[in-house]
Amino acid sequence: xxxxxxxxxxxxxxxxxxxxxxxxxxxxxxxxxxxxxxxxxxxxxxxxxxxxxxxxxxxxxxxxxxxxxxxxxxxxxxxxxxxxxxxxxxxxxxxxxxxxxxxxxxxxxxxxxxxxxxxxxxxxxxxxxxxxxxxxxxxxxxxxxxxxxxxxxxxxxxxxxxxxxxxxxxxxxxxxxxxxxxxxxxxxxxxxxxxxxxxxxxxxxxxxxxxxxxxxxxxxxxxxxxxxxxxxxxxxxxxxxxxxxxxxxxxxxxxxxxxxxxxxxxxxxxxxx
Amino acid sequence: xxxxxxxxxxxxxxxxxxxxxxxxxxxxxxxxxxxxxxxxxxxxxxxxxxxxxxxxxxxxxxxxxxxxxxxxxxxxxxxxxxxxxxxxxxxxxxxxxxxxxxxxxxxxxxxxxxxxxxxxxxxxxxxxxxxxxxx
Amino acid sequence: xxxxxxxxxxxxxxxxxxxxxxxxxxxxxxxxxxxxxxxxxxxxxxxxxxxxxxxxxxxxxxxxxxxxxxxxxxxxxxxxxxxxxxxxxxxxxxxxxxxxxxxxxxxxxxxxxxxxxxxxxxxxxxxxxxxxxxxxxxxxxxxxxxxxxxxxxxxxxxxxxxxxxxxxxxxxxxxxxxxxxxxxxxxxxxxxxxxxxxxxxxxxxxxxxxxxxxxxxxxxxxxxxxxxxxxxxxxxxxxxxxxxxxxxxxxxxxxxxxxxxxxxxxxxxxxxxxxxxxxxxxxxxxxxxxxxxxxxxxxxxxxxxxxxxxxxxxxxxxxxxxxxxxxxxxxxxxxxxxxxxxxxxxxxxxxxxxxxxxxxxxxxxxxxxxxxxxxxxxxxxxxxxxxxxxxxxxxxxxxxxxxxxxxxxxxxxxxxxxxxxxxxxxxxxxxxxxxxxxxxxxxxxxxxxxxxxxxxxxxxxxxxxxxxxxxxxxxxxxxxxxxxxxxxxxxxxxxxxxxxxxxxxxxxxxxxxxxxxxxxxxxxxxxx
Numbered sequence: 022x023x024x025x026x027x028x029x030x031x032x033x034x035x036x037x038x039x040x041x042x043x044x045x046x047x048x049x050x051x052x053x054x055x056x057x058x059x060x061x062x063x064x065x066x067x068x069x070x071x072x073x074x075x076x077x078x079x080x081x082x083x084x085x086x087x088x089x090x091x092x093x094x095x096x097x098x099x100x101x102x103x104x105x106x107x108x109x110x111x112x113x114x115x116x117x118x119x120x121x122x123x124x125x126x127x128x129x130x131x132x133x134x135x136x137x138x139x140x141x142x143x144x145x146x147x148x149x150x151x152x153x154x155x156x157x158x159x160x161x162x163x164x165x166x167x168x169x170x171x172x173x174x175x176x177x178x179x180x181x182x183x184x185x186x187x188x189x190x191x192x193x194x195x196x197x198x199x200x201x202x203x204x205x206x207x208x209x210x211x212x213x214x215x216x217x218x219x220x221x222x223x224x225x226x227x228x229x230x231x232x233x234x235x236x237x238x239x240x241x242x243x244x245x246x247x248x249x250x251x252x253x254x255x256x257x258x259x260x261x262x263x264x265x266x267x268x269x270x271x272x273x274x275x276x277x278x279x280x281x282x283x284x285x286x287x288x289x290x291x292x293x294x
Numbered sequence: 295x296x297x298x299x300x301x302x303x304x305x306x307x308x309x310x311x312x313x314x315x316x317x318x319x320x321x322x323x324x325x326x327x328x329x330x331x332x333x334x335x336x337x338x339x340x341x342x343x344x345x346x347x348x349x350x351x352x353x354x355x356x357x358x359x360x361x362x363x364x365x366x367x368x369x370x371x372x373x374x375x376x377x378x379x380x381x382x383x384x385x386x387x388x389x390x391x392x393x394x395x396x397x398x399x400x401x402x403x404x405x406x407x408x409x410x411x412x413x414x415x416x417x418x419x420x421x422x423x424x425x426x427x428x429x
Numbered sequence: 430x431x432x433x434x435x436x437x438x439x440x441x442x443x444x445x446x447x448x449x450x451x452x453x454x455x456x457x458x459x460x461x462x463x464x465x466x467x468x469x470x471x472x473x474x475x476x477x478x479x480x481x482x483x484x485x486x487x488x489x490x491x492x493x494x495x496x497x498x499x500x501x502x503x504x505x506x507x508x509x510x511x512x513x514x515x516x517x518x519x520x521x522x523x524x525x526x527x528x529x530x531x532x533x534x535x536x537x538x539x540x541x542x543x544x545x546x547x548x549x550x551x552x553x554x555x556x557x558x559x560x561x562x563x564x565x566x567x568x569x570x571x572x573x574x575x576x577x578x579x580x581x582x583x584x585x586x587x588x589x590x591x592x593x594x595x596x597x598x599x600x601x602x603x604x605x606x607x608x609x610x611x612x613x614x615x616x617x618x619x620x621x622x623x624x625x626x627x628x629x630x631x632x633x634x635x636x637x638x639x640x641x642x643x644x645x646x647x648x649x650x651x652x653x654x655x656x657x658x659x660x661x662x663x664x665x666x667x668x669x670x671x672x673x674x675x676x677x678x679x680x681x682x683x684x685x686x687x688x689x690x691x692x693x694x695x696x697x698x699x700x701x702x703x704x705x706x707x708x709x710x711x712x713x714x715x716x717x718x719x720x721x722x723x724x725x726x727x728x729x730x731x732x733x734x735x736x737x738x739x740x741x742x743x744x745x746x747x748x749x750x751x752x753x754x755x756x757x758x759x760x761x762x763x764x765x766x767x768x769x770x771x772x773x774x775x776x777x778x779x780x781x782x783x784x785x786x787x788x789x790x791x792x793x794x795x796x797x798x799x800x801x802x803x804x805x806x807x808x809x810x811x812x813x814x815x816x817x818x819x820x821x822x823x824x825x826x827x828x829x830x831x832x833x834x835x836x837x838x839x840x841x842x843x844x845x846x847x848x849x850x851x852x853x854x855x856x857x858x859x860x861x862x863x864x865x866x867x868x869x870x871x872x873x874x875x876x877x878x879x880x881x882x883x884x885x886x887x888x889x890x891x892x893x894x895x896x897x898x899x900x901x902x903x904x905x906x907x908x909x910x911x912x913x914x915x916x917x918x919x920x921x922x923x924x925x926x927x928x929x930x931x932x933x934x935x936x937x938x939x940x941x942x943x944x945x946x947x948x949x950x951x952x953x954x955x956x957x
Contacts, residue, residue, distance in 0.1 A: 037295050044301060045794040047330045049314065052297025069329035069336075076297065076316070083318055084295055142467035149466065176483055177462055179455045180851065181339045182865070183327070199868050207870045207907075209452055209480050209851050237327065239337040239459040241466075300740035301795050303727050305720035306854050308606025309434075309456045310729025312795065315721050315740035322721055322741050332796050333434060333729065339455035340852055340866065346721070347863035349744075353703055355716035356745020366714065371746065371756065378713050379760035381696050385669045391648070395658045395667050398619035399674030399750070400608035403725025404734065405773040406750040407610070407617035408625060409765070410673055413754050414652075416643040417763040421630050421652030422667070425611075425619045426675045 023061050025118060026090065030055045035090035035116050037080070039073045040064050050076065066092065066120050072233055074100040075189040078109050093117035096231035099264030100189040103229055106270050109192050148173045152235065152243030156250060171247075175217050177240035178210045184220065184234035184244055190227040197223060217247065224248045225255055229264035295319065301328060305401060306341040309333065313342060322346045382418070391419030398425045432565060432601030432812040433731045433799065438463050439599035442470040442561035444554075446496065446585070447571020447947075451480040452851035454569070454605045457730075461567075470561045472554050474499060474546075475571065476846060477876075477918060478911030487553050490913050493844045494575055494833035494948040495544040499551070500584040501830065502540030504591055505532045506555035513559070514593030521817065522590050527827040535830075543830060545913075559592050563600035570607060570848070574946040576834045578938040583826040590823045596814035606730040608855065613728035616784065616800070617777065621652035626781040642780055645763075655681070656942035659934065662690035669696040673750060674717060678706040679856035682944035683899055683934035684927055700753060705858045706924050716747040723749035724770040726793065728800070732810070734788055735797030833948040834936035837915070841897060841950035843881075844916045847928040848947075857922035873923030876909040877953065878916070885955050892956035895919070897931040897949050903956050917953060921946075 029035045030053065038053040042063040050071040053061050074097050077089045091097065098117060104110045141151045150159065150170045159167065185191045185198060197203050197219050204219055205212050228248040235245040255261045261269065299314040304325075312331025316324035325345040329336035358374030359366040369377075385393055396414040398407050407425075414423040437443060437460040450458040458481065465471045465484055473485040474496075482488040491499045507513055508529060518525050537548035544551075558564050566589050572581045586595070586602050594600035606612050618624040628635035631649050640647045653661055655677065661667040663686075670691075681687040691697060691710055699711035708714045722743040728734045743749070748756075751773060755765035767773050771790050778785045787802035798809035813819070837844055852869035853860040860866040875895060877887075887893055891906050895917070904919070904926040912918055921928045928946070936945035 037297055039297070045796075047301065047328065047795050049301060049328075050299050052295070054295065054297075071326070071329065079316075079323065080295070080297060080318065083323075087295060142463075142465075144468055145466035176480075179339060179451050179458065179480075180869075181337070181343060181455065183338060183343060186343050187326075199865070206868055207850065207852070236329075237337055239334075239339065239456060240462055241459075298740075300721075300738050302720065302737040302740065303609070303729075303735050305609045305727070305737075306859070307454055308608055308611055308730040309454050310609065310727060310731070310733055310735060310797075311456050312735070317740050320741060328795070333731075333733070334456045334459075337456060337459065340869070341854060341860065342456075344863045344865045347865065348702070348859040349719040349721050349741075351703070351862040353862050354719075354744050354747070355702060355704060355708075355714060356747060357716060358746070359714040359716075361712050361714075371748070374713060374715065375753075375756045375760045378696075378698055379757060381712075382669055382671075382698075383761060385695060389668050392652070393666065393668040395653065395661075395670045397655060397670065397672045397675050397677065398614055398617075400611040400614045400619075401674045402610065402614070402750045403723070403737065403770065404610065404613040404617050404728060404777065405725045405770040406673070406754065407614045407619045408777040409751050409754045409767075409773055411618040411624070412643060413758050414671075415624075415630075415639070415647050416645045417758045417761050419645075419648060421621050421648050421650065422658060423619060423652060424621050424655040424658070425614045426608075426655065426677060426680050 022066070022118065023064055026053060026061050026064065027058055029090050029116065030058065035088045037087065038090035039076055040092040041066065041069070041071075052080075070094070070233070070236075072187055072189045073097060074104065075187070077115055078104060078189070078192055081110060081114065088114060088116070090116045090118060093119055096229055099229035100231065102264050102267040103190055103227060104192075105267040107192070112267060150174050150243045150246060152246050156246060156253060159246065172213060174240075174242045175213045176210050177242060178216065179239055180209055180211045180216070181239060183237035183239065187233045187237040189231065189233070190224070190229065217242070221247050221251055225251050226261065226263055228252055299326070304338070304342045304345055306345065311338055311342050313338065313345065315346065322349055386418060392422060394418050394420055395422040396420075398423060400425050430601065430603040430605070430731050431595060431814060432598070432603055434460050436599050436601065436812060437461065437565055438467065440464050440469050440563055440565040441599065442472065442558055442564035444472040444474075444558050444564060444566045445481055446474040446566070446568050447581075448567055448569035448605055449475065449477075449479045449571075449848060450567065450569075450605070453607070453849050454730075455851070457567075457605060470557050472557055474554070476913070476916060482911075487550060487557055489546045489550050489554065491544040491546050493846055493916065494577070495830070496572060496575070496581045497577060497584050497828055498535065498540050498543040498830040499546060500588050501532055501535035501828070502537055502544070502551045503555040503558060504528070504588055505535040505540070506537060506552050507559045507591060508532055510556075512555070513591045517593030518591070521596070522823040522825060524825045524827070528587055528825040531827040531829060558588070562592065562594065563597050564589075564592060564594050565600050565603060566594070567603045567605060569605045571947055573604070573941070573943055575943075575948065576936050576938055576945045577831055578943045579940045580828045580831070584828055586823075587825055587828070590825060595823060596812070596816070596818070598812060601812060604730070609729070610727045612730060612732060613726070613734070616728055621654055624780070625777055626784045639780065654942045656934070656937055656944065659687055659690045662693050665693060668694060669698070670694055671698045671700075672707055672711070673700045676701070676705040676707045676856040676858055678710065679924055679927055679929065680921075681934065682929055682932045682946060684929045685900055686934050687929075700750060701858070703858045703862070705856065715753050716745065717753065718743035718747045718749040722747070723751075725751070726774065732799045733797045734785065734793060734800065735795070736790060736793050834945055835898075835933065835948065835950040837950045841952050842915070843951050843953055845895070845897070845919060845931060845949045845951040846916065846947050847919050847921050847932065850920045850922065853920065853922040855922065857924065861922065870920070870922070872905065873920060873926030874905045874907040875953070876907050876912050876918035878912050878914040879908045879910055880914045881953075882906060882908055885953060887955050893953050894956050895931060895951050895953050897933075897951045899933055900930040902926055902930045917951065
């Protein structure tokens with residue numbers, strides 16, 4: 022792995038390589054560059070995971086022409102696919118060095134060591150949403166109970182915005198979570214359940230089920246479960262599988278012709294005029 | 295092109311969360327929670343996530359200032375230090391060391407607090423040293 | 430904190446009093462969540478309804494300033510039912526009889542009359558705390574910022590010792606520190622009576638040691654606290670003030686009073702990141718480097734000393750505080766030639782044998798070490814007083830309840846308390862310039878119960894005039910049904926609606942000199 026990265030950097034395949042190095046016992050993300058090739062010997066793959074693809078997107082905003090190498094897990098690849106679709110990166114601008122690990126239904130591998138769900142405590146099991154359960158198990162509960170359990174989870178929110186800040190898919194310049202007409206400002210917990218539902222809705226066609234949001238949540242809200250539901254709906258309703266390829270865009274979902282009998286949107290608009 | 299992540303500690307409340315400063319080309323562009331830190335275990339609050347914003351603020355003081363006739367003017371360090379030292383020395387000479395008070399900072403580092411109380415006690419010669427822990 | 434954050438997760442019960450933890454120490458609130466979800470019981474006592482109240486097994490809103498009565502009431506119930514830790518009390522503590530004698534009178538019914546908390550809830554709090562050991566007690570400024578601040582803290586300690594919770598994992602008395610390095614500033618001798626590691630300036634040996642190390646005879650009479658400096662400034666006894674990284678103009682209890690004091694100075698020197706309210710009235714302002722622009726260490730609430738590392742160059746000509754102090758000392762004929770923060774740390778730890786001596790930058794690493802750490806082999810100390818108390822035996826203090834300095838009356842019929850909001854910090858100099866934090870709370874406001882708002886005929890966002898015996902101000906209303914009627918809450922972060930226009934500099938704890946920010950009597954009426 023180190024040799025590949027060295028070769029990429031010396032041959033100019035990439036200008037910078039985003040990976041990890043150990044600093045005083047902690048894996049810290051780092052941009053390895055041609056100027057400090059020796060550092061690459063300290064490069065490691067784990068045992069923590071940061072949003073490298075987000076760092077790559079941020080670097081490209083500063084250096085639009087840069088060629089970036091990146092240590093990529095399955096979820097990273099899905100993220101890059103979606104970022105390509107949403108035109109945040111150009112195909113070929115980011116070169117991946119694959120490290121396989123993924124427990125997501127969206128991924129092909131199942132050896133991810135990062136997302137061992139914590140043991141669910143008795144109180145959480147009785148009142149909250151157990152993130153280690155499957156979506157199907159949760160959905161077998163009566164609707165009212167599910168609602169109460171989600172409300173319990175949401176009322177713990179301390180509005181850190183960590184779910185958004187860490188998300189590789191949150192690249193919007195203006196965020197709906199900070200639109201006062203949608204989500205009130207200045208309150209803890211934030212408007213329940215609007216804050217989380219606004220975010221969930223915006224995850225449609227975006228969420229690549231990497232689980233970084235849940236890892237970043239101080240209140241341990243099972244966000245991954247929430248967004249999995251969104252992905253599930255995307256799959257069922259539209260046969261859209263977020264992140265599965267860099268070609269399938271949500272804009273082409275409806276095909277050439279709208280098929281559900283709805284009048285074309287343009288007609289609707291002209292009528293309003 | 296430089297992209298590095300520097301481990302540090304959040305300087306807002308007293309919890310002491312481990313953070314990473316995200317630095318690109320010598321500029322601070324973000325703050326992240328350190329995943330493996332024993333205090334915050336990879337999570338932060340809204341203040342921690344935005345720690346870099348105050349550091350990058352346009353309102354940061356960039357030069358020493360001396361007020362003359364009610365208006366501040368920019369001066370260099372040598373001037374500011376000399377001016378302050380002279381005025382402190384005159385006050386100490388005339389009114390004694392206990393006519394000076396030093397407020398150290400619950401936001402500065404241990405090293406700086408150590409030095410500030412040393413300054414008060416050894417340089418000025420007073421124990422009038424306190425900070426805003428009560429406030 | 431006597432204990433550690435990790436410890437909280439192992440508690441059988443967590444009792445939070447006077448701390449809005451989710452807003453002010455969110456990552457400690459996370460540990461409370463985790464303990465609660467694992468099955469620990471949670472008790473929350475706060476004059477306001479706070480976010481944690483919703484998760485609590487027992488949640489009460491006691492009247493502002495009635496903490497001693499509430500805690501005595503809990504202890505009364507514990508003793509009456511024989512739930513106290515008798516063996517622990519016998520072997521590890523002293524003076525319990527004096528406490529018991531006082532507790533007799535604090536029946537749940539009498540405590541209900543003082544605190545407004547139902548007798549049944551007091552009994553439930555007592556049972557929950559006593560029957561779910563180990564129990565951790567957490568508090569913040571809601572306990573300390575009172576004229577009875579020391580009494581409140583001692584009462585917390587009484588309760589914890591009564592149930593054998595001090596010196597055990599998962600228990601303890603845990604004050605949450607409000608600023609990143611309050612703990613360190615105290616440890617480093619940033620106090621008028623002690624050198625580093627709480628070595629008294631009046632102790633002949635300690636004084637001789639520091640005098641020798643620093644090459645000058647040092648004063649051995651304790652100096653003035655900030656609360657005492659203000660009158661000394663007014664009397665003309667203090668002529669110059671050097672303020673490093675603080676904004677007392679907004680954090681001091683009485684704006685007008687403090688302003689007069691500042692005007693009386695011959696020289697005010699301010700050292701800050703920003704032109705704070707205090708720096709604006711200074712004669713000299715030194716631009717300081719921020720946390721990302723220097724090396725050093727901070728010591729957090731759990732006594733963990735950890736390193737900060739320079740990430741970028743200081744902006745403009747700003748300098749790290751230690752460099753500024755060194756230059757000023759050198760210019761005043763006391764050369765300080767430190768090449769790095771690490772050199773200062775080495776000097777400090779050599780003079781601080783019991784707590785910091787065993788720490789080196791290399792040993793601290795990223796995780797840091799918790800003091801006491803007396804030698805370089807010592808692993809640090811997750812919780813204090815494990816085998817015996819620092820003073821030998823834990824001493825109970827018999828404490829009677831006293832009213833706050835100011836109670837509502839016909840002229841000023843409302844209780845006012847002050848505090849932080851989740852997106853801001855202290856006097857706002859750092860957070861109000863931050864875009865995302867400003868979004869959450871761009872302006873000051875006063876929280877008021879909708880019933881009170883209706884009585885004075887105001888709605889959300891309307892301006893009201895708040896007045897106390899010290900001053901008055903206009904501020905916008907925010908309706909908050911979680912605040913009991915008759916009570917108001919004013920955030921402390923906003924210079925344009927500064928809480929210290931209303932609070933008092935005379936209502937101080939006699940021992941700790943801490944002002945009673947948490948209780949004032951005020952009047953509120955619609956702005957004309």
